[in-house]
Amino acid sequence: xxxxxxxxxxxxxxxxxxxxxxxxxxxxxxxxxxxxxxxxxxxxxxxxxxxxxxxxxxxxxxxxxxxxxxxxxxxxxxxxxxxxxxxxxxxxxxxxxxxxxxxxxxxxxxxxxxxxxxxxxxxxxxxxxxxxxxxxxxxxxxxxxxxxxxxxxxxxxxxxxxxxxxxxxxxxxxxxxxxxxxxxxxxxxxxxxxxxxxxxxxxxxxxxxxxxxxxxxxxxxxxxxxxxxxxxxxxxxxxxxxxxxxxxxxxxxxxxxxxxxxxxxxxxxxxxxxxxxxxxxxxxxxxxxxxxxxxxxxxxxxxxxxxxxxxxxxxxxxxxxxxxxxxxxxxxxxxxxxxxxxxxxxxxxxxxxxxxxxxxxxxxxxxxxxxxxxxxxxxxxxxxxxxxxxxxxxxxxxxxxxxxxxxxxxxxxxxxxxxxxxxxxxxxxxxxxxxxxxxxxxxxxxxxxxxxxxxxxxxxxxxxxxxxxxxxxxxxxxxxxxxxxxxxxxxxxxxxxxxxxxxxxxxxxxxxxxxxxxxxxxxxxxxxxxxxxxxxxxxxxxxxxxxxxxxxxxx
Amino acid sequence: xxxxxxxxxxxxxxxxxxxxxxxxxxxxxxxxxxxxxxxxxxxxxxxxxxxxxxxxxxxxxxxxxxxxxxxxxxxxxxxxxxxxxxxxxxxxxxxxxxxxxxxxxxxxxxxxxxxxxxxxxxxxxxxxxxxxxxxxxxxxxxxxxxxxxxxxxxxxxxxxxxxxxxxxxxxxxxxxxxxxxxxxxxxxxxxxxxxxxxxxxxxxxxxxxxxxxxxxxxxxxxxxxxxxxxxxxxxxxxxxxxxxxxxxxxxxxxxxxxxxxxxxxxxxxxxxxxxxxxxxxxxxxxxxxxxxxxxxxxxxxxxxxxxxx
Numbered sequence: 001x002x003x004x005x006x007x008x009x010x011x012x013x014x015x016x017x018x019x020x021x022x023x024x025x026x027x028x029x030x031x032x033x034x035x036x037x038x039x040x041x042x043x044x045x046x047x048x049x050x051x052x053x054x055x056x057x058x059x060x061x062x063x064x065x066x067x068x069x070x071x072x073x074x075x076x077x078x079x080x081x082x083x084x085x086x087x088x089x090x091x092x093x094x095x096x097x098x099x100x101x102x103x104x105x106x107x108x109x110x111x112x113x114x115x116x117x118x119x120x121x122x123x124x125x126x127x128x129x130x131x132x133x134x135x136x137x138x139x140x141x142x143x144x145x146x147x148x149x150x151x152x153x154x155x156x157x158x159x160x161x162x163x164x165x166x167x168x169x170x171x172x173x174x175x176x177x178x179x180x181x182x183x184x185x186x187x188x189x190x191x192x193x194x195x196x197x198x199x200x201x202x203x204x205x206x207x208x209x210x211x212x213x214x215x216x217x218x219x220x221x222x223x224x225x226x227x228x229x230x231x232x233x234x235x236x237x238x239x240x241x242x243x244x245x246x247x248x249x250x251x252x253x254x255x256x257x258x259x260x261x262x263x264x265x266x267x268x269x270x271x272x273x274x275x276x277x278x279x280x281x282x283x284x285x286x287x288x289x290x291x292x293x294x295x296x297x298x299x300x301x302x303x304x305x306x307x308x309x310x311x312x313x314x315x316x317x318x319x320x321x322x323x324x325x326x327x328x329x330x331x332x333x334x335x336x337x338x339x340x341x342x343x344x345x346x347x348x349x350x351x352x353x354x355x356x357x358x359x360x361x362x363x364x365x366x367x368x369x370x371x372x373x374x375x376x377x378x379x380x381x382x383x384x385x386x387x388x389x390x391x392x393x394x395x396x397x398x399x400x401x402x403x404x405x406x407x408x409x410x411x412x413x414x415x416x417x418x419x420x421x422x423x424x425x426x427x428x429x430x431x432x433x434x435x436x437x438x439x440x441x442x443x444x445x446x447x448x449x450x451x452x453x454x455x456x457x458x459x460x461x462x463x464x465x466x467x468x469x470x471x472x473x474x475x476x477x478x479x480x481x482x483x484x485x486x487x488x489x490x491x492x493x494x495x496x497x498x499x500x501x502x503x504x505x506x507x508x509x510x511x512x513x514x515x516x517x518x519x520x521x522x523x524x525x526x527x528x529x530x531x532x533x534x535x536x537x538x539x540x541x542x543x544x545x546x547x548x549x550x551x552x553x554x555x
Numbered sequence: 556x557x558x559x560x561x562x563x564x565x566x567x568x569x570x571x572x573x574x575x576x577x578x579x580x581x582x583x584x585x586x587x588x589x590x591x592x593x594x595x596x597x598x599x600x601x602x603x604x605x606x607x608x609x610x611x612x613x614x615x616x617x618x619x620x621x622x623x624x625x626x627x628x629x630x631x632x633x634x635x636x637x638x639x640x641x642x643x644x645x646x647x648x649x650x651x652x653x654x655x656x657x658x659x660x661x662x663x664x665x666x667x668x669x670x671x672x673x674x675x676x677x678x679x680x681x682x683x684x685x686x687x688x689x690x691x692x693x694x695x696x697x698x699x700x701x702x703x704x705x706x707x708x709x710x711x712x713x714x715x716x717x718x719x720x721x722x723x724x725x726x727x728x729x730x731x732x733x734x735x736x737x738x739x740x741x742x743x744x745x746x747x748x749x750x751x752x753x754x755x756x757x758x759x760x761x762x763x764x765x766x767x768x769x770x771x772x773x774x775x776x777x778x779x780x781x782x783x784x785x786x787x788x789x790x791x792x793x794x795x796x797x798x799x800x801x802x803x804x805x806x807x808x809x810x811x812x813x814x815x816x817x818x819x820x821x822x823x824x825x826x827x828x829x830x831x832x833x834x835x836x837x838x839x840x841x842x843x844x845x846x847x848x849x850x851x852x853x854x855x856x857x858x859x860x861x862x863x864x
Contacts, residue, residue: 273651273664280655288643354639358700361603361633362656363625 008108030123056134064145071153072185076177079113079160081170081438102227114157144204151212156181158219165226170438172297175341179304255295265383266290281369285376305334317395321402328412328485332419335385340444343377343427345437366545374428382420401491408488418529419481425533432543455480474521475511484525556581556739562611564597571597573763586750587743589760595743599712603633632701636712640685649685657704671699691722711742751851759858766858775849783847784820789840796839
């Protein structure tokens with residue numbers, strides 16, 4: 001029996017489901033869904049709640065879109081560490097050497113990773129039934145939505161486990177999982193949100209399930225094979241990654257430390273001693289540790305992001321140049337995904353690798369160590385992010401409408417640079433707070449979601465209530481770089497897709513600062529983040545000093 | 556050079572170290588011994604400025620480990636019991652990293668790195684990646700890192716753990732070399748015979764309490780009311796030797812087995828010399844004569860069984 005008496009599943013379920021955290025998370029989830037319904041419920045003239053099919057349709061959309069993205073975001077956090085966690089804890093070989101079949105291990109890992117997610121999804125069922133009672137919804141529609149949710153949870157979970165079986169570290173597995181899953185999720189949403197009910201049903205029942213089954217089969221056999229014939233997980237002398245050797249067999253992009261732009265994020269290794277005055281931690285991070293686990297993760301990240309950028313560039317920068325902020329949104333999403341990989345592990349990894357006590361007994365002061373960690377993370381994430389901005393630059397030089405509003409390019413670049421600073425600083429702060437890299441990464445992603453994405457969702461939600469002015473709504477979103485990018489006034493395209501000869505520009509919504517003075521969201525965003533980042537950096541230094549440097553708990 | 560007074564460390568209700576006090580003089584080698592979980596590493600980490608005490612004070616060359624950690628870090632070389640290495644670094648890069656972290660100027664660095672590599676017999680591994688080294692080599696590398704800023708005090712937590720017998724012997728020879736260089740060394744180990752050979756003093760700790768401290772001979776004297784005398788004689792003269800020893804007032808108990816006499820001796824050093832003279836004077840052919848020292852293992856077992864207390 002693959003699921004009953006599966007020791008992998010039993011162990012994981014025991015550890016995951018009996019924790020207080022699981023219970024509290026579910027409580028928070030159901031309460032927030034409940035609050036969502038409560039506030040959205042239309043109020044009639046005498047305080048009576050009005051029944052309206054339009055409301056139930058909007059709630060249904062919020063529920064399922066929200067839950068779908070929740071699945072896309074949470075599935076990797078549960079599943080991407082399932083095998084890399086075993087490698088990091090050094091229990092992987094024990095597991096492989098046991099008489100358990102690869103299929104049993106895989107199913108155990110998948111079921112345990114997704115069980116909690118499925119419990120979360122199903123706990124929304126009573127609230128959805130409430131919406132069903134309002135009318136305007138078909139039972140088949142609800143069943144179809146749940147089918148898509150469960151299928152996507154399985155697919156995203158398997159994809160994350162596949163990444164987990166390929167990479168050595170959870171952080172690499174997590175970021176590559178997101179990079180693959182999020183575009184898939186967007187495609188899936190676009191396909192299932194057609195206005196035509198028949199088309200929706202067709203996609204949900206006849207297109208998505210067979211594709212999911214095909215993906216499951218391929219991934220299942222791939223993971224199975226990797227578990228059956230595992231590559232050398234490393235013992236004495238086997239941990240060294242030979243960059244030259246790796247490059248020989250690399251498919252697609254090859255990273256060369258001597259060439260531009262690769263040398264911007266991965267400077268060449270030293271052949272002689274460091275000059276006096278060098279910050280040794282910064283030097284070590286950039287020259288030695290960046291490729292310590294090989295270049296695979298970075299190569300995948302660069303290739304996938306570049307591939308995705310091509311159709312987006314065509315659509316959002318050239319066909320509809322007024323949609324340039326959406327391309328900037330893509331660049332920001334990339335940074336949000338990739339930035340934390342380099343910062344949120346910078347302190348926790350010293351602990352996990354047991355090098356922290358060596359570092360702390362040297363004469364390096366906390367400020368120097370933390371500064372080096374921030375600069376290294378910021379440099380790598382900024383260079384990788386700005387690789388995607390070549391396309392924006394190209395569009396501004398080739399498209400007359402954009403050329404005429406060149407200042408917006410500078411604003412976009414400033415927004416992207418500020419976002420890079422924010423993701424690295426927040427990642428580093430989380431790294432000083434958490435005890436494990438995987439926790440630090442999840443903590444960073446949740447913080448970034450709360451600060452960058454949640455305000456946008458809140459704006460959309462509150463907009464539906466119709467109780468706030470556009471200025472007030474914009475004020476809600478000043479912490480979001482997406483909102484900042486979208487607030488940059490672009491020219492208005494004509495219905496045929498071509499820009500108007502007489503360039504008309506959309507009006508900016510100004511967030512009131514005083515009674516007579518207001519600023520657009522992008523300006524506020526650019527003004528508030530540098531000081532916030534400085535404060536967060538100071539807090540990180542203090543936490544590092546108090547928690548690790550000045551002799552605290554066991555290192 | 557090292558002074559610990561009333562050091563206590565509590566984790567909630569659990570007392571890891573309880574009111575520990577000891578001091579180590581300049582040039583001494585202090586062996587810190589005790590069973591697993593006794594509080595050795597806690598004390599060592601406290602002295603290495605990595606642990607805040609619940610109460611108590613620690614000083615290295617007069618500098619407080621809690622008030623003035625930077626001065627202490629300058630003076631100590633610390634080797635933890637369980638340490639890792641940075642990935643993607645070569646042996647010389649690893650040492651260069653720590654040399655810069657200890658503020659050694661570039662001019663001096665090349666020479667120092669060369670010397671340390673030579674002292675630890677790592678010169679041939681200079682260009683190897685540190686994460687590819689064997690456990691023994693990594694231990695040596697960590698010791699090289701510990702010596703890079705030429706600290707007068709070395710704090711070594713189980714430096715020989717996990718090493719094979721050959722590597723252990725090499726480590727021992729190295730420590731004897733460091734002793735000759737005049738370093739003050741605090742070393743913890745489970746391999747007691749290793750410590751007995753070169754430690755000038757030892758401290759025995761169990762359940763966070765220091766049970767005994769001082770030179771091995773002093774501790775032996777503390778835990779034994781008598782000394783053990785062992786005499787080996789030739790041929791048929793055993794009976795004559797037994798008769799002489801039995802009549803002596805400083806001998807309390809005597810056992811004889813295969814020409815070897817083992818006696819409990821309660822006298823002073825002069826009495827021992829007199830006894831030897833008496834044996835030789837009466838024509839007994841003495842092959843060997845001397846005090847049987849108590850091994851460190853025996854001392855340790857007796858003390859940790861609570862005999863002293």
